[in-house]
Amino acid sequence: MKNYSTIDLVAVILLLVGGLNWGLVGLFDFNVIMAIFGMVIARIVFVLIGVSAVFRIIVWARAKGSK
Numbered sequence: 878m879k880n881y882s883t884i885d886l887v888a889v890i891l892l893l894v895g896g897l898n899w900g901l902v903g904l905f906d907f908n909v910i911m912a913i914f915g916m917v918i919a920r921i922v923f924v925l926i927g928v929s930a931v932f933r934i935i936v937w938a939r940a941k942g943s944k
Contacts, residue, residue, distance in 0.1 A: 885936070888929035895926035 881889075894910070901907045911919040 884932070888932050891922075891926045891929040892933060895923075895929075 898908065898910050901909055908919070910922050913919075914922060
């Protein structure tokens with residue numbers, strides 16, 4: 878199995894949290910991130926999730942290009 882750096886693991890965890898949150902929003906209209914952190918910190922978490930998505934897209938594109 879590939880060794881992942883800390884930033885890779887954080888990005889994947891944030892993406893999983895974001896995906897699960899959107900699933901809950903879609904199914905039950907419940908935003909768990911906002912419920913846990915409140916409005917201001919939740920916005921920061923959402924930005925971090927977005928940055929993680931862009932980071933992972935770049936990593937996957939580079940990996941695909943190197944094959």
